[in-house]
Amino acid sequence: MSDAAALPSLKSDQLFINLGPQHPSTHGVLRLGLTLEGELIVKAVPDIGYLHRGTEKLAEVRGYHHCVVLTDRWDYVSAMPNNLVFCLAAEKLMGVKAPARADALRVMTCELNRCASHLLFFGTYGIDVGAFTPFLYAFREREMILDLFEMLCGARLTYNYIRLGGVGMDVSADWLTRAKEFLEYFKPRLDEYDTLLTYNPIFMARTRGVGLVSAAEAVNWGLSGPNLRGSGVNYDVRKHDPYSGYESYDFEVPLGQEGSCWDRYVCRVREMRQSIRIIEQALARLPEGPILAPGVAKVPKPAAGEVYAHVEGSRGDLGIYLVSDGGISPYRMHVRAPSFVNLAMLEEKLAGMKVADVIAVLGSIDIVLGEVDR
Amino acid sequence: MTQDELFAKIQGQFPQVQKAQIQVKDYLTVRLSSKDDLLPLSSWLKENSFDYLDMLTGTDYLGPTDMKGYISQPNFNPFLPEGATPQIEPSAAAGFPYRPVLDLLWSFVSLKEKQRVIVKLELQRDSPSVPSLTGLFKAADWQERETYDLLGVRYEGHPNLTKILTPEFTSGHPLRKDYAHVKDRFDE
Numbered sequence: 015m016s017d018a019a020a021l022p023s024l025k026s027d028q029l030f031i032n033l034g035p036q037h038p039s040t041h042g043v044l045r046l047g048l049t050l051e052g053e054l055i056v057k058a059v060p061d062i063g064y065l066h067r068g069t070e071k072l073a074e075v076r077g078y079h080h081c082v083v084l085t086d087r088w089d090y091v092s093a094m095p096n097n098l099v100f101c102l103a104a105e106k107l108m109g110v111k112a113p114a115r116a117d118a119l120r121v122m123t124c125e126l127n128r129c130a131s132h133l134l135f136f137g138t139y140g141i142d143v144g145a146f147t148p149f150l151y152a153f154r155e156r157e158m159i160l161d162l163f164e165m166l167c168g169a170r171l172t173y174n175y176i177r178l179g180g181v182g183m184d185v186s187a188d189w190l191t192r193a194k195e196f197l198e199y200f201k202p203r204l205d206e207y208d209t210l211l212t213y214n215p216i217f218m219a220r221t222r223g224v225g226l227v228s229a230a231e232a233v234n235w236g237l238s239g240p241n242l243r244g245s246g247v248n249y250d251v252r253k254h255d256p257y258s259g260y261e262s263y264d265f266e267v268p269l270g271q272e273g274s275c276w277d278r279y280v281c282r283v284r285e286m287r288q289s290i291r292i293i294e295q296a297l298a299r300l301p302e303g304p305i306l307a308p309g310v311a312k313v314p315k316p317a318a319g320e321v322y323a324h325v326e327g328s329r330g331d332l333g334i335y336l337v338s339d340g341g342i343s344p345y346r347m348h349v350r351a352p353s354f355v356n357l358a359m360l361e362e363k364l365a366g367m368k369v370a371d372v373i374a375v376l377g378s379i380d381i382v383l384g385e386v387d388r
Numbered sequence: 389m390t391q392d393e394l395f396a397k398i399q400g401q402f403p404q405v406q407k408a409q410i411q412v413k414d415y416l417t418v419r420l421s422s423k424d425d426l427l428p429l430s431s432w433l434k435e436n437s438f439d440y441l442d443m444l445t446g447t448d449y450l451g452p453t454d455m456k457g458y459i460s461q462p463n464f465n466p467f468l469p470e471g472a473t474p475q476i477e478p479s480a481a482a483g484f485p486y487r488p489v490l491d492l493l494w495s496f497v498s499l500k501e502k503q504r505v506i507v508k509l510e511l512q513r514d515s516p517s518v519p520s521l522t523g524l525f526k527a528a529d530w531q532e533r534e535t536y537d538l539l540g541v542r543y544e545g546h547p548n549l550t551k552i553l554t555p556e557f558t559s560g561h562p563l564r565k566d567y568a569h570v571k572d573r574f575d576e
Contacts, residue, residue, distance in 0.1 A: 063552060063553040063555065107413075254502045322495070335493070335495075337447055343452075346563075
């Protein structure tokens with residue numbers, strides 16, 4: 015007994031490790047410089063910019079129609095809202111309004127894309143915390159959504175489907191049948207996910223009470239999307255500042271309670287059910303008519319002015335600030351990228367956590383590095 | 389609360405704050421006369437339910453970007469023979485007030501009132517500096533670093549004003565209109 019007390023105390027040093035940029039759990043090229051003391055994180059420094067392509071600058075030397083192609087490359091797992099937000103901003107500048115059929119198609123594709131994006135999150139988040147099976151289930155369904163998109167516009171990830179003044183292609187009767195079939199197939203799957211992962215005791219133990227973000231903190235950090243709603247703050251652009259006719263759809267905004275990783279996860283899973291409701295309503299009401307508004311020039315030259323448009327993207331409040339000087343390209347385009355703003359809280363949140371929780375917290379923020387870096 | 393009521397409320401507190409000449413469509417846009425008003429106005433907005441700093445950015449109004457260096461083939465028509473005079477070249481739009489200023493923008497949102505107010509401030513292009521909002525809104529942290537990196541605005545009082553998006557070895561601020569790329573080891 016007394017011998018142990020006489021031993022010299024163990025020497026402990028701080029250890030610096032790099033997580034990423036090429037690490038599967040960082041969901042892209044995010045580098046985290048972690049300073050550890052044993053298993054505790056003393057300091058975490060996120061390093062971004064590996065995927066910076068300067069799309070804001072590129073937009074200044076391209077025509078408005080070309081810019082839609084650039085937008086696909088931000089959040090490449092949910093590109094429809096990106097297309098939409100740029101088109102909404104440019105349409106505001108030009109004073110054009112999309113026809114009713116185009117609006118319904120926009121809503122439908124954006125909500126399908128939200129499901130695809132949340133499915134990817136559901137699958138990869140399971141892997142992040144050690145459950146491999148949900149990934150295979152999620153990708154089975156996601157594949158069907160991507161097939162639908164491929165049938166619609168020929169692309170699986172970068173769609174360029176939503177165009178200035180409407181949408182690029184009309185849907186066929188065959189597509190509508192397949193979309194309805196998919197929804198019928200998808201609805202019972204959501205209950206499966208709950209039994210598979212949501213209420214799995216191991217998963218809950220791993221994510222509940224981890225990475226807590228209070229409502230006041232979430233607002234102060236400027237979080238948006240499921241990250242903000244996971245903390246119980248009811249802010250959804252579709253309800254607060256409706257666009258494309260969202261005010262006429264009947265849906266709810268799922269909210270979390272304590273702002274833990276599990277709450278953010280649950281918000282996303284519940285959102286898929288609301289997305290299905292919206293798609294069903296859009297399918298039921300899909301009006302006949304043109305899909306493109308008349309009066310959008312091949313080389314648009316909107317009058318000088320400034321606009322801001324924002325949509326509820328899959329990751330949060332996605333906004334575009336557009337300045338026109340009357341020329342053929344946007345004079346200035348700024349993207350309010352939800353992933354970028356959401357990620358900023360990581361530095362403060364990670365300090366004081368255990369290493370094992372890093373991936374659980376990072377995964378629950380659900381970032382796409384293409385959008386963080388732009 | 390309508391835009392006019394909101395503006396009247398702001399002007400009741402800060403009579404020097406004016407409505408911007410060019411409004412951001414659909415949202416109330418106000419212009420500050422000096423950067424000393426920024427911090428009092430933001431903290432007043434924060435106390436009056438505008439506690440969500442949505443976005444901050446800026447615009448360089450020097451003149452349109454020179455296409456050279458960004459587009460290898462400036463002809464928008466791919467069927468034109470090589471060397472033909474470009475059909476369309478963006479040039480300075482007639483009548484647009486280009487001037488050597490940086491126009492900064494902050495966008496505050498009230499989640500309760502479903503309102504947005506956009507605050508603008510013009511600064512001279514050479515060595516622009518403005519107080520940082522990081523003390524009030526943590527959301528300002530990375531977005532100010534981004535604006536510093538891409539536009540070269542110094543935010544006084546920011547705890548860690550360093551580059552965030554562009555690599556360490558590059559110089560200059562890419563979103564400035566006179567930015568020229570300096571060849572580095574990654575160019576061929």
